[in-house]
Amino acid sequence: MELAERARAALKRCGVDLPAAVLSGGRTVLARTPVTGEELFPVPAADAAAVTDAIGKxxxxxxxxxxxxxxxxxxxxxxxGELLTEHKADLADLVGVEVGKIRSEALGEIQEMVDICDYAVGLSRQLQGRTxxxxxxxxxxxETWHPIGVVAVISAFNFPAAVWSWNTALALVCGNSVVWKASELTPLTSHACSALLARAAAECGAPENLNVLVVGDAEAAAPLLDDRRVPVVSATGSERMGGEVAPRVAARFGRLILELGGNNAAIVTPSADLDLxxxxxxxxxxxTAGQRCTTMRRVIVHESRAEELVSRIAAVYARLPVGDPFAEGTLVGPLISASAFTSMQDALSAAAADGGTVVTGGERVxxxxxxxxxRPALVRMPxxxxxxxxxxxxPILYVLTYNTFEEAVALHNGVPQxxxxxxFTTDQREAEQFLAADGSDCGIVNVNIGTSGAEIGGAFGGEKNTGGGRESGSDAWRGYMRRATNTxxxxRELPLAQGVNFG
Structure with a gap:
């Protein structure tokens, strides 16, 4: 099936007819697919006035x-959540078309949406304060917790559905509404998700416009940053984007949930199980072709295990199936765009100039x-x-070596993100040291698993240039509510606190 036809069919099953929606004219963006590099069809787009109108609704x-x-x-x-389950295959089709994720990862993203809905339903009976x-x-x-207002969700292309759902499921049970500024690279997925939520709202007798989708550029999205009717802005994207968003929201004393850069690493110790x-x-x-915020970008391996580890990773890299994400057996799909490929090639050239050696990969297929x-690239760096x-x-993985555990932790923490x-270790002392206050300085710290694949039950987010925001599980719901302390x-008396006498 042609990709455009596949996308239209999935959209229709989700209740969306985008080609008809643009016949009336107005601003549009072109949906495209990284699978073939082709443009698909136009999609309605918003300008700043339309975004302001969306905030009002x-x-x-x-x-x-x-x-x-x-x-x-x-x-x-x-x-x-029930509608997401019913249309899981349709939404996975759209994620595959727009992002190029392999089938299991695309289905996994939609399952993540179902999971956060399950979590939020339970949370709706547990929005508890203290006495x-x-x-x-x-x-x-x-103390009591109350709804706060309109939550702006600015999402990125690499998780076009799941990250929105993390925010939206929690925001809705907390009593808020949402304006979703979706990535211009994934308008089809966002329209399908929004249509399913609108259907759920209609069936449940909920107000219209609890979630209002806007697709547009950064200039069009400006009202989300500046409008005081939007007390919370949750933004996922680059560190550069966060640097532009944060001052504007802070200037009006708005609240930020930022999920920005991730330069994630694994330490591989002498005792590590290398199979694992x-x-x-x-x-x-x-x-995801190295296009996750949690993608591993650095391996810091003890020098006694470096040669074996590099050799084994290189052997696996050489046989990784790279290709059409809809084809059975594919494990690595496409980069999102030509500019992503250019950035990768520039980085590999810079690595060579810095004395690095490309062990394997990096070439276009x-x-x-x-x-x-x-092909994912493995690069040894001095x-x-x-x-x-x-x-x-x-997908560039840099390999560094270390001698002492303290040196490994210093290398690990020595990045802005x-x-x-x-x-990876079988030494409990090393594992506990990595989890301790003077160990990893990241928001997510794992032992004997990789950096990707977080579960929705834990709070997701990071420190330093990553932004400090938290989404999904644990007590992340508090970011979408306002707290009131009540006395x-x-x-029949009126005693004052601290023994103050004003009589």
Whole structure:
């Protein structure tokens, strides 16, 4: 089936007819596919005025939704999860077409959406505050959590559905509405997801416009950063993007949830199980063609194990099936664009100039059409140069060696980003040291697994240039609510705190 036809069929089954939607004219973006490099068809796009209008609609929906009991809000998310399950294959088709993910990864992304809906439904009965002892007799001290308003979700191309759902499922059960600024590279997936959520809302009797989708460029999205009716902005993207977004939202005292760069590493110690390490490293470094925020970009291996580890990774890399993501057996699909390929080649040239050696990979593979398919690259580096300290969003894995554990941790932490990390060791002391306060400085710290593949039950996010935001599980829901500290005087007296006498 032609990719354009495949996309149209999946959209139609999800309740979307995009070609008809653009007949009335107006701004558009062209949907395209990295699988063949071809353009598919135009999709409606928003300008700044349309985004401002979307904020107004979402705000009106919020004013009603915030008064709905949280368990009832959970019923909407439950129905949405059921529709996601029903249309899992359709959405995976769209992710495959627009991002080039292999089938299992595309299906896995949609399953992640189903999982966060399940989590959020349970959360809708657990938005709990605390009751604290008061120092004043006849008083009760407690905290309550309340909906905060419109949540802006700015998502990236590499997870065009899952990251939006992390934010939206939680925002909805917390009593908020959402304006979703989807990536211009993945408008089809975002339209299908939004249509399913709108259907769930209609079936559950929820207000319209609880989620309003806008597809447009950075200039069009500006109102999301500047409008005070948007108290929370959750943005996923590059460090450069975060540097532009953060000051504008902070200038109006808005709240930020940022998920930015990830220059993730694994330490491989003398005691490591190399069978386990090689499997974990290869998936984390080559999965999604190196285009995950949690992609492994550095391996820091003890010099006594370096030759064996490099040899084994190189052997696996050489036989990784690179090709059409819809073909059975493919493990590495295309890069998203020509510019991504250029960035990868520039990084490999810079690595050579820094004294690095490409062990294997890096070359373009002729697969189909004008898609940019590459073999994952393995590069030995003499030191952690300025190049290695930057994130190149492509499948390049730099190998560094170390002598002492302290040196390994220093190399690991010696980059500006702080998202995901891992260590492969069978020495409990080393594992515990890596998890300790003076170990990994990342938001995600793993032992004997790679840097990719986080579960929704834990809070997802990182430190330093990664932005410090948290999404998904644990207590990440608090980022979508406002806290109120309440004191109730049920006595007939009026004692003041700290023994103050104002009589």
């Amino acid at each position: 979402a705000h009106e929906a919020f004013l009603t939704w915030r008064t709905v009991p949280a368990p009832v809000r959970g019923a909407l998310v439950k129905r949405f 604290m002892p008061s120092e004043r007799p006849g008083h009760r001290l407690m 390490a090689v499997r974990g490293i290869v998936f984390a470094a080559a999965g 002729d697969v189909v059409g004008d898609g940019y398919y590459v 030191a952690q140069t300025a190049l290695v300290q930057r994130e190149t969003f492509a 702080g998202l995901s990390s891992s260590i 109730v005087n049920y006595s």
